[in-house]
Amino acid sequence: MKLRIPKTVTMAAVAATxxxxxxxxxxxxxxxxxxxxxxPIKIAAVIPLSGSSAPTxxxxxxxxxxxxxxxxxxxxxxxxxxxxxxxxxACDPTQAAAAANKAVSNGAVVSVGGYCSGxxxxxxxxxxxxxxxxxIPAANSQDLVNQKLPNVFLINGTGVQQAAAAxxxxxKDGVKTVxxxxxxxxxxxxxxxxxxxxxxxxxxxxxxxSTSVTAGESDYSSVVHDIMGxxxxxxxxxxxxxxGGLIINQLKAAGYTGKIMVADGSVxxxxxxxxxxxxxxxxxxxxxxxxxxxxGAETWIADYTKKFGSAPGPYSxxxxxxxxxxxxxxTKAGSTDGDKVIAALQAIxxxxxxxxxxxFTPEHxxxxxxxxxxxxxxxxxxxxxxxx
Amino acid sequence: MTQLIWNGLFxxxxxALIALGYSMVYGIIKLLNFAHGDIxxxxxxxxxxxxxxxxxxxxxxxxxxxxxxxxxxxxxTGGIGVGIERLAYRPLRNSPRLAVLITAVGASFTLxxxxxxxxxxxxxxxxxxxxxxxxxxxxxxxxxxxxxxMFVAVILMLSLNSYIQRTSMGRAMRAIALDPxxxxxxxxxxxxxxxxxxxxxxxxxxxxxVMAGAYYGKIDFLMGFIIGLKAFTAAVIGGIGNIKGAMxxxxxxxxxxxxxxxxxxxxxxxxxxxxxxxxxLTLKPTGLLGERVTERV
Numbered sequence: 001m002k003l004r005i006p007k008t009v010t011m012a013a014v015a016a017t018x019x020x021x022x023x024x025x026x027x028x029x030x031x032x033x034x035x036x037x038x039x040p041i042k043i044a045a046v047i048p049l050s051g052s053s054a055p056t057x058x059x060x061x062x063x064x065x066x067x068x069x070x071x072x073x074x075x076x077x078x079x080x081x082x083x084x085x086x087x088x089x090a091c092d093p094t095q096a097a098a099a100a101n102k103a104v105s106n107g108a109v110v111s112v113g114g115y116c117s118g119x120x121x122x123x124x125x126x127x128x129x130x131x132x133x134x135x136i137p138a139a140n141s142q143d144l145v146n147q148k149l150p151n152v153f154l155i156n157g158t159g160v161q162q163a164a165a166a167x168x169x170x171x172k173d174g175v176k177t178v179x180x181x182x183x184x185x186x187x188x189x190x191x192x193x194x195x196x197x198x199x200x201x202x203x204x205x206x207x208x209x210s211t212s213v214t215a216g217e218s219d220y221s222s223v224v225h226d227i228m229g230x231x232x233x234x235x236x237x238x239x240x241x242x243x244g245g246l247i248i249n250q251l252k253a254a255g256y257t258g259k260i261m262v263a264d265g266s267v268x269x270x271x272x273x274x275x276x277x278x279x280x281x282x283x284x285x286x287x288x289x290x291x292x293x294x295x296g297a298e299t300w301i302a303d304y305t306k307k308f309g310s311a312p313g314p315y316s317x318x319x320x321x322x323x324x325x326x327x328x329x330x331t332k333a334g335s336t337d338g339d340k341v342i343a344a345l346q347a348i349x350x351x352x353x354x355x356x357x358x359x360f361t362p363e364h365x366x367x368x369x370x371x372x373x374x375x376x377x378x379x380x381x382x383x384x385x386x387x388x
Numbered sequence: 389m390t391q392l393i394w395n396g397l398f399x400x401x402x403x404a405l406i407a408l409g410y411s412m413v414y415g416i417i418k419l420l421n422f423a424h425g426d427i428x429x430x431x432x433x434x435x436x437x438x439x440x441x442x443x444x445x446x447x448x449x450x451x452x453x454x455x456x457x458x459x460x461x462x463x464x465t466g467g468i469g470v471g472i473e474r475l476a477y478r479p480l481r482n483s484p485r486l487a488v489l490i491t492a493v494g495a496s497f498t499l500x501x502x503x504x505x506x507x508x509x510x511x512x513x514x515x516x517x518x519x520x521x522x523x524x525x526x527x528x529x530x531x532x533x534x535x536x537x538m539f540v541a542v543i544l545m546l547s548l549n550s551y552i553q554r555t556s557m558g559r560a561m562r563a564i565a566l567d568p569x570x571x572x573x574x575x576x577x578x579x580x581x582x583x584x585x586x587x588x589x590x591x592x593x594x595x596x597x598v599m600a601g602a603y604y605g606k607i608d609f610l611m612g613f614i615i616g617l618k619a620f621t622a623a624v625i626g627g628i629g630n631i632k633g634a635m636x637x638x639x640x641x642x643x644x645x646x647x648x649x650x651x652x653x654x655x656x657x658x659x660x661x662x663x664x665x666x667x668x669l670t671l672k673p674t675g676l677l678g679e680r681v682t683e684r685v
Binding site: 050054055057058181184211212213214216217218219221222223225226242245246249253254255270273274276310313 | 391392395398399402501504508509510511513517522529531600604605606608610611613614615645646649650653654655657658
C-alpha cells in the first residue's frame with residue numbers, strides 16, 4: 001500500500017511531463033516560423049474559459065472563431081491565414097497576466113480579448129510593452145480608458161455612455177424614484193455609480209435605494225425586501241443576467257409592480273427564461289445593438305447556431321467584430337507591425353460593425369456608445385427606443 | 389419584520405439540509421467534506437436531466453413528477469457520495485487529516501468542472517417551476533411552493549433524526565462517532581456504516597439541489613460552492629458533528645443573514661455570514677449544541 005502511492009504519483013508526473021513537453025514543443029515549433037513575414041498571423045484572446053464567467057467566455061471564443069474561419073475561407077489577410085490563440089484568464093488578474101505573457105511569447109500580432117475589466121487591466125501593460133494592439137470587445141470599465149495607452153482600443157460602449165443612456169430614458173419615461181442595484185463587480189459598479197452621479201446632476205429622478213448583491217447565489221430575498229421597502233418607480237439592475245433573472249423572478253413573486261430596467265450584461269435570452277416569461281415581460285434594457293435588434297442578422301445567428309449547436313450569447317457579436325476590425329487594420333496597414341496596425345486602427349472610419357459604423361475617438365473608444373433601450377415583448381428583446 | 393423572519397427560515401432550511409451531510413460525515417470520520425456542496429449542485433443537474441427526459445409535463449402533474457424525481461435523484465446522488473468516499477477518501481483514511489482535506493477540495497473541483505464539461509458552462513433553466521398562490525400571514529408574503537419545500541425539508545430532517553435515534557444502523561453511527569476502534573472491536577462493520585453515512589448525507593444534499601432548482605429555476609455548475617461554505621458555517625454554529633445542531637445552525641444562519649443584510653446592506657451579507665463563522669470558531673468552537681465531550685451524530 002505504502003509503495004503503490006509513490007508509484008502512481010511518479011507515473012502521473014512522468015505522464016504530465018511528457019504531455020507538457022510535447023505541448024510546448026508544438027507551440028515553440030510553430031512560434032519559430034511565424035516571427036517572419038510569412039506563415040499564419042496569430043490573433044490572441046485573453047478571455048475567461050473557466051471560472052464563473054466561463055459561459056460568456058465561450059460565447060466570445062465562438063464569435064471570434066467564426067470570424068477567423070470566415071476570413072480564412074476567403075483567403076486570409078495579406079495572403080496569410082489567421083491563427084486563433086485563446087488563452088484562459090478565469091476572470092482573475094493573476095491568471096490574466098500569465099495568459100497575456102503566454103500569448104505574447106506565442107507570437108501574437110493582435111489581441112482581441114478582454115471581458116472582465118479587473119482581469120483585463122493587468123494585461124494592458126504586457127501587450128503595450130510588446131507593442132501589440134488590443135481590440136477589447138467586452139471589458140468597458142473607465143479604468144481601461146484612463147490608462148491612456150496607445151495600443152488599447154475599446155469597441156464596446158463604456159459605462160459612462162451606458163449610464164447616460166439609462167438616465168436619458170428614465171427622464172423621458174417620467175420615472176420619479178429609482179433603485180440602483182449592482183453586483184459589486186467593476187463593470188456593474190461602474191454603471192451604477194455613474195448613473196447615480198448623472199441622476200444627482202440631472203435632479204429630475206431621485207435615487208431611493210443604492211445597494212449591491214453578491215453574485216453566484218440563488219436567494220436574493222434580502223435585496224428584494226429592501227427594494228419593496230424603498231418602493232421605487234423603477235429598478236435599474238446593472239449586473240449580469242444570471243442574478244438579474246433571479247432578482248426579477250423573486251421581485252415579482254414578492255408583488256413588485258414598478259418598472260424594471262437591466263444593463264447590457266443582462267441582455268440574454270436566459271434572463272427571460274430564468275425570470276419566467278410572464279415576469280420578464282415589459283423589462284427594459286440599456287444595450288448596444290445586438291443580432292436580435294439588427295435587421296439582417298438572422299443569417300448570422302443561424303450560422304452561429306449551426307456551427308456551435310447553440311444560440312449566440314452576450315458579446316459574441318462584439319468578439320466577432322473585434323476579429324474583423326483586427327483583420328481590417330492589418331489589411332490597411334499592409335503589415336503586422338504593431339505601430340502600423342495601431343495607426344491603421346486610428347484611421348478606421350465607417351467600418352461596419354454590429355453596433356454601427358466604427359470610428360474611434362482620440363481616447364480609442366467608440367464615438368457613439370450606440371446605446372438604445374430594449375424591452376421584453378412576447379418573450380423576446382425588442383427595440384423600444386433608439387434614444388436618438 | 390415577519391417577512392424577514394420567514395425569508396430567513398426558508399433559506400435556512402436549505403442550509404440545514406446540506407449542513408446535515410457535513411455534520412454527519414464530520415461526526416463519524418472527522419472529515420470536512422468540501423465536495424458536499426457540489427453534491428447539491430449535482431442533485432440539481434440530475435433532477436434537470438431526468439425532468440427534461442420526461443418531455444413536457446402537464447402542470448397538474450408537476451408536483452408528482454418533482455417528488456418522483458426528488459426520490460430518484462436522492463438515490464443517485466447518494467450513490468455518487470458513496471463512490472466519492474470509496475475512491476477519494478477511503479484510501480486516505482489513515483493518512484494525515486490535511487491530505488484528506490486536500491482530496492476533498494480536489495473532489496469538489498472535479499465535480500464542478502466535470503459537470504461544466506458535460507453539461508456546458510451555461511446556466512440552465514429548470515424545466516419544472518414550482519408556482520402557486522401567495523398568502524399574507526401577519527404581513528409576510530408566503531407562497532405555496534415555499535410551504536411545500538419547507539414541508540419536504542422538515543420531513544426529511546425528522547426522518548433522519550428518528551433513523552439515527554431508533555435504528556441499529558443509527559446506533560452504530562453514534563457508536564463510531566464516539567469511538568471508531570472500540571466499535572470495530574465490538575463487531576460493527578465500520579466501512580459499511582461510513583458508506584451509509586455518505587449515502588444519506590449526499591441524498592439529502594441532492595434533494596436540496598432538486599428543490600432549489602425547482603424553486604429558483606436557475607442552476608449552474610458553480611452553484612454548490614457558496615452554499616457549501618454556508619452549510620459548513622451552519623454546521624459550525626450548531627456544533628459540528630451534532631445532527632440537531634446542524635438543523636438549528638441552518639435556520640439560525642438563514643435568520644442571521646436576513647437580518648444582517650437588512651441592517652448592513654446586501655453587499656455585507658457574506659461578510660457578515662463568514663464573520664459569524666470566525667467568531668464562532670474563536671469564541672465557541674464547539675458551537676451552540678456541542679459540548680466539550682460531545683456525542684457526535
